[in-house]
Amino acid sequence: MPLNIIVAAKQVLDPEMPASAFKVDRDAKKIMPPQGIPPVVNGFDENAVEAALQLREIHEGKVTVLTMGAEFALDVIKKPLSMGADELILLQDPAFINTPDSFFTATVLAAAIKKIGEYDLIICGRQASDWDSSQVSLGIAEMLGLPVITLGRKIEVGDGKVLVQRVLTDGYEVMEASLPAVVTVSNEFGEPRYPTLRGIMQATRKMPTTWTSADLGVEIPAPQLELSDLFVPERDRQCEYIEGSDEAAIGRNLALKLREAKLI
């Protein structure tokens, strides 16, 4: 049975930007976009795209990528297409600002999924690396009345069911649910593939579909979570650098220092 898979992927500021580039405008309650460091597709969402592509290789079908935002860097957000996804739908509207209010985000994504209509599996990342909310996927599942299994590191589909290996702190557990279902994936799923040159060429030609809030007919819900302050925590530790005539001496002196400080 061919599978209709929807992947929800978010464009985020590069979470691995150097700490020195990370700056907050406290008055505007915003992270200042770092100069010269482009945004990226949320890492776990690339894992989600990878999971969808692997399932398509086995079952055939279609992988549709859904992303919501007010503005996009097209070359960035097209990456799932160059990895091999079939279609990209941009939910783009000035009202679709990036907020920690997951109720709002889940409402818009659920409306778009309803509009797509046909789906067997919705795959999300475990969390978006900007607000680290880790709940939009759960919201989509609740709003659509679907089963949800989180923290997947392996996904199998068969007999109208999905089997997911969930990451636990000391191993994993296997959970099963009937399709259609929502699954979230973690980095333990494995590295997402690199786009091939052919993939990149194809993605350049493919134009995303764009839906506004009017296209979705979605009513913007009352705000549930409001950001009231955003700041960088103070780090006041003073590091004492261990000295020595060469690196071996530094090593020895470090051990002696740990003893002196009664840490060992």
Added chain:
Amino acid sequence: MPPVLIIGEVTPDGDAASITGELIAAARPLADGLGVELVAALPGTSSQRAAATAITLGADKAYAVEDPFLDDPSAFDAHVAAAQKLCQEIGPSIVLFGRTITGRDVAPRLAFRLGTCAANDCVEVKLDSDQRLAALRPVFGGSALAWVRCLGDVAVVTVRAKAYEPLEADATRKGEVVNFSPGLGRDAVKSRLVERVKEDQTQGLRLEDARIVVSGGRGLGGPDPFVHLEEIAKLLGGAVGASRAACDAGWVPATLQVGLTGKTVTPDLYLTVGISGASQHMAGCAASKNIVSINKDGDANIFKEARFGAVGDWKNILPAFIEQLQELVK
């Protein structure tokens, strides 16, 4: 008056799990500030004793929420349905969960059913001047902190483990223990646990419990150098951890990962080798009493949080360090 509700947890032995006391400690000032009751719920198959403990830890009233479907921490569907029924019964204005295996899936789902969303992984909660709940959350992998205000009719929050110290237990405290059976049916459950596999073969000391943790990162360059870290851990009676980069590369099992999406450790000594100190890594170890780092880049972020730093190539530093350690602990 709508009460403040905390959803505690019950251990397999029927005791109140430590998060229960932490949540009560977080919620007590909220309930007092609002002038309402603090209600604790203990979902499980047999949670009378845990409910009684919740009273001694500061709850005004405790619900032993018992149902055969609540037999497992991963029975999320059942836990959501039970919490929903309890909320219908008592109509809380604030619901606190722990950011635990159960809480991270259950709290947001309950929130969405109540028409709102959760404030997740909070390290502090308080009432704003207008009596709304405000919660402090690390965001952007811990690079920033955000105060978020819950504007819905109900505020649902997950509180990070160990963010609050339980209040001192007082066996003389009085409070009502109520039996509540949500009467869950099969229809409440949409996903099923098939099997659970323990992969962590660590003998003895768990990473989370170790007083000394020695963690390695991408700077080690491969799996083999981890034997040096194991040697140090053995000498000092500690455990070995790793950055996500080292885990993702397959050098060590994913169960060793320390950080935002890995384990949280709070040892007396956290020794890192070849770890840059990305905020997402620090999220799992910043509460360590002493961070000590070996890194060849003196500007690495890890030194901003370290008490002692050794700048240089671990290949030259570690052998001499280990030799000296051996002498010291002899």
